[in-house]
Amino acid sequence: MKIDLDRYRIRPGKRPDLGRRDSANTQGLDKQDDREKVEEQIAEYQERLRALQERLYAEGKQSLLVVLQAMDAAGKDSTVKHVLGGMNPNNVRVWSFKTPTKVELSHDFLWRVHKHAPGAGYVGVFNRSHYEDVLIVKVHGWVDKDTIERRYDHINHFEELLADGGTRVVKIMLHVSKEYQLGRFRRRLRKPEKHWKFNPADLTERALWNEYQDAFEIALKKTSTEAAPWFVIPSEERWFRNLAISQLLVKTLEEMDPQFPAPDFDPAAYPPEGIE
């Protein structure tokens, strides 16, 4: 079972039309009919991810950075839980970027994320990221337009730096519709154990939906590069989202092709005879 991922990849310099991309698309797979096959496939990917992850760690030369961005309630936390939750926590680190602190704001906008770039052998996950600085910040006009324009370049240079040092950068936008978001908000409000995930201020942001979609389209156009491509994943069917992202991560790590290092000793000579 192979998803066509290429259709979700944003070509460098090409502005995606998010409104015309079906956020509930499943490439013909059916939630009921294909359920078993999909679950098996995801389980198989999880196995492969763990195996690739171990090689990545043993090799200690490359790293993978997964950037997750989306509108509120689109499923970032759920993606972390369900897709990355199967990986070995030994060498995965998830960083959730919230409202910047005073100290963070006293530096350039890449300072706080750079600190958490994954080291060799590690998988880093940014749940929100430096892209907030060309999304929420742009939508609210917290910095002037010229500054925003320059930030796209800074982002591209930063991600080139990471790529040059052996980090593969994969950026994922979880794509959902405005109606879908409202449904998720209602669900959070219905369930007392989900109240903590809702904030009345989310509605203020929701009112700016079109401005956000516009900011996303521009950011994706300007920062989807060969070194660090953006993927817009239809995310209303969560099982499909999990399948597509699992496949994307497996494919990326397989391309990176991490290898167990050759031992710098003769394994046949150990342990020496007569050892106690």
Added chain:
Amino acid sequence: MKIDLDRYRIRPGKRPDLGRRDSANTQGLDKQDDREKVEEQIAEYQERLRALQERLYAEGKQSLLVVLQAMDAAGKDSTVKHVLGGMNPNNVRVWSFKTPTKVELSHDFLWRVHKHAPGAGYVGVFNRSHYEDVLIVKVHGWVDKDTIERRYDHINHFEELLADGGTRVVKIMLHVSKEYQLGRFRRRLRKPEKHWKFNPADLTERALWNEYQDAFEIALKKTSTEAAPWFVIPSEERWFRNLAISQLLVKTLEEMDPQFPAPDFDPAAYPPEGIE
């Protein structure tokens, strides 16, 4: 199915006799006969851990720090993979402490671990820890005896500080025998994909087995406190180890009893009628 965990807890000021503690003990459970029950029980604990973890995160007031120490090849990485691998990576962070860097050595011995103490809502796992500074450092005599003696106090004060700030500290020694270690080394040497986990220098450390056991016994005696107890878990039967540690983590988080916060808005008033 309940393991008696209390027998693994080291009483403050009491020196454990590791040689007399059976590192292959399973409290009467049988690998074959009880396999299914044990697997079910572990799966159930994993579910509960995830649920508790979500509450911990939502509450955002307390944290849990799990310290793992053991002789080489006793199964620290395997414990991370199998016991903590079931948790949501969103709020678990594993830190593996290796040979200190120059910068780390230019500070006091708690500096590098303090940085990685888990924040409110998080579970931190130290795979090796500040205890290396009273284990390997002591065994090799890299610092003088008085310095080691003072370190036990520094450790206790540090862990009191963490406890005082809302962090539960649980310290686990994975207990295995010298024969078991040799078997694991042989296994690593037999499997090419495990060669990277073996280092001929491991045999130098193995030759100091008794010195290490002695250093462990003293460290456990001096630093097992009410606020931050040590548990010596028989770890030769890995399924039993996984069962015991899963139960210990569930029990600890249940005692911490994290609560979903009450919303500071009226959920019934949201979303407002007529919202688009």
